[in-house]
Amino acid sequence: MSNKLRLYLNAAKSTKIGIWELNLKKASAYWDVVTRNILEVADDFVPIQGSGIEFYTEGENRDRIKLLIDKAINEGIPFHGKFQVTTAKNNIKYVECICQVIFKKGKPRRLLGTFQDITKKQHLVKELELNVEKFTSIFSNANDAIFIVDTSNGMITQYNPRAAELSGFNDTELLGQNLSKLIQSKDKKATSDFIEYHLTSEYYSVNEVQLNSKSGESIAVEVASGKKYTIGNKTYLVLFFRDISKRKSRETYTNMLSLAVSETNETIIIADPMGKTIWANKAYLQLTGFNLKEIVGFTPGYLSKGPETDKNTTDLLSKAIRAKKNIKVTILNYKKNKEKYWYDLNITPVFNEQNILIYYIGVGRDVSIRKSKELELNKLLEVTTDQNKKLFNFAHIISHNIRSHTSNLSMVLEVIKDTDNIEEKLSYIDLFKEATERLSETIEYLNEIVTIQKSINIEKRNVCLKDEINKTKNNLDLLIKENQITILDTIPDDLTIFTVPAYLESILFNLFTNAIRYKADDRPSTLEIDYEICDKHTIINFKDNGLGIDLEKNGHKIFGMYKTFHDNSDARGIGLFITKNQIEAMKGKIEVESKVGVGSTFKIYLNEN
Structure with missing residues (x-):
């Protein structure tokens, strides 16, 4: 190896550039240590002709290197290219390969070249390309109009498609034009100050101005400052213009609507x-x-x-x-x-x-006034309906009961008229007297019912229930002792109820006498009185262990006039009828639970209003 070649190899090694050689005559190959390191093969790896091809990534890279090597060998054409390789350790790298062809007697005899790892450089290039692509995409597709302005003279040096769309000007009308020409006169000074401020400040802000479009339309926009940068001795500022005309229109509409709904x-x-x-x-x-x-x-x-x-x-x-x-x-x-x-x-x-x-x-x-009238009308309708119902029932009672008595009197008179015997006529006088007494009694009962039902605004006051119960017990003392009935109550001494005193006296009397009248003879008789508070009612319970009533058979008529359910000779069937009317006149109600042979419980609901 010549000194010149040795110096070259050492220089290449220091710059991490690999040397490779392919001897076409001997069909041998040489890789220096840098080349072997790039391809991550062992130090004792011995290359042979064609072994390097397998390191080039399969596909376009391998096909291209094969074609270039083939042209270098057969046609003597050198090459210079960048490729992707897969190393012996399965790592992906990018390399730059240069090949020179050495001829002898006009024919290619050796291929001599360099091999350099450019992976980091390629990654930087790809990242730069990606950033440029991103910037171009953002710049071109941004919803905001973007102007890049030369700050030394205010001239527009670049703009995006949205800027042309917003302003209505084309390429020749915008490039090289002063930005101030797009701004209404009243906003020019503010815009100039805005740009000047952002040349010296790192803070970003937003300003509202009116933009003049090519059509002469005034468009409300927000101007926001972007990045400033310097190329050579010139400083440029990126400005974003956002169309806020619709928003301003909505704000005006909202303000008008707000004023309307407020008033x-x-x-x-x-x-x-x-x-x-x-x-x-x-x-x-x-x-x-x-x-x-x-x-x-x-x-x-x-x-x-x-x-x-x-x-x-x-x-x-x-x-x-x-x-x-x-x-x-x-x-x-x-x-x-x-x-x-x-x-x-x-x-x-x-x-x-x-x-x-x-x-x-x-x-x-x-709607308080309207609702008050509705409630008043409903109450009046309820009272009227109730009164009509009572009137209908009362008319039915009169029709039935008075007719029965008058028919009976007519029959007695006919008999007296038809007989000539004086003694026989005198004997019918007692029947006539009894019939008239019954008629008088019925009229008295009916008069009492009329009195109860016509009392719409009856006067109620607070009454001590315990005192009223004791008063009734004292009035019926002889009857209670004679019938050996035990009366128990758990009413507190201080319990008061809001009621009509005369009605309460009548109600207690009827319920006491009912318990006595319909007691069972086969067991000691009791009447238990207790109470409970439910919502706005005081409920008084009268529970006896008397004969009881078959509610399935007689429940629908238990509070009817002249309805009796046992064979007591003194039963008139008027007490519960009057009791029910008195309770309802006070806006209360009465319920009954009963079982034949066990006893009955009457529940009196007294409205506290």
């Missing part, structure tokens, strides 16, 4: 997708007495409900909100000062273009 008499409240209040208009705040700070972050229903708010209605509202559906209800709400008001409410969910719920809008109005 309307309809109450309007807006809640987020979770149902939490985010805004309410003046009418809502005036109606409820709250201020905006007190309601924001709370559900409107939480602040508005009270003791008499209907739970079924609030459940319907919650269900509709969870289902994101419209709903319209009328509900009793409460103001901040706990004053009640009736409220018509219509809730509408609002969705964006992607069909995602963004908020709820509740529109309502105070």
Whole structure:
């Protein structure tokens, strides 16, 4: 090896450039240590002609090197190329291969070349290419208009397609033009100051200006500063222009709409997708007495409900909100000062273009006056219906009972008229007297019923129940002892009920005498009296162990007039009828539980209002 070649090999080694040789005459190959290191083969690896081809990645790289080697051998054509190889350790590398052809007597005899690892360099190139591609893609496809301005003179040096679209100017009209020509006169100074500021500041900001388009249209835009960079002795600034004309139009519309909803008499409240209040208009705040700070972050229903708010209605509202559906209800709400008001409410969910719920809008109005009249009308209708029903029943009673008595009297008179025997006529006088007494008794009962039913505004007051029970026991003391009935009560000494005293006295009398009259003879008789509080009623229970009543057979007529269910000779069938009318006149009710041979329990519900 000549000194010149040795110096060359050492220089190549120091620069990590491999040397390879292919002797065509001897069909032998040589790889220096750098080449072997690049291909990651063993130090004692001995190459042969063609062995290097297998390291080139299969496909385009291997096909290309084969073609170039073949042309070098057969046609003497040198080559210079970059390739991808797969090393002996299965690592991917990029190499640069240079081949020179050495001729002898006009024919190629040796191929001598260099082999250099350019993997890092290639990765940097690919990364740079990728970044350039990304920048080009972003620059070309950005929604914002992008202008690159020479800061020394304000000239536009580059722009993206969106800039041409926004301004309406073409390539020759924008490049080399001063940016200020696109800005309305009133905003030129502000824009110049904006650019000047960002040449010396690292902070980025946004400014609003009016852009003049080629068509003469004024477009509202936001100008945002981008990166500034220097090439040579020139500094450039990237500026982003965003069209905000639609947003400004929406803001104007929203402001007008906000003014309209703020001044309307309809109450309007807006809640987020979770149902939490985010805004309410003046009418809502005036109606409820709250201020905006007190309601924001709370559900409107939480602040508005009270003791008499209907739970079924609030459940319907919650269900509709969870289902994101419209709903319209009328509900009793409460103001901040706990004053009640009736409220018509219509809730509408609002969705964006992607069909995602963004908020709820509740529109309502105070309908307390209307609802008050409705309730008053319903109450009047209820009273009228009840009175008509009672009148119909009363007419039926009169028709049936008076007719029975008059028919009986007519029969007695006919018999007296048809007989000539004085003694026989006198004997019928007692029958006539008895019939007239019955008629008088019936008229008296009917008069009492009329008195009860026409008393719409009867006067009620608080009465000590224990005292009234003791008074009834004292009045019936002889009858209680004679019938050996034990009366027990667990009524507290201080329990008071809101009732008509005269009606309560009559009710207690009838229930006591019923328990005595229909006692069972085969066991000691008892009457137990207790009470319970349920909602707005005081319930008084009268439980006896008497004969009992077959409710399946007689339950529908148990409180009818002249209805009896046992063979007691003194039973008239009027007591429970009167009791029921008295209780209902006080807006209460009476129920019965009974079993033949076991006894009966009468439950008196007295309304505390």
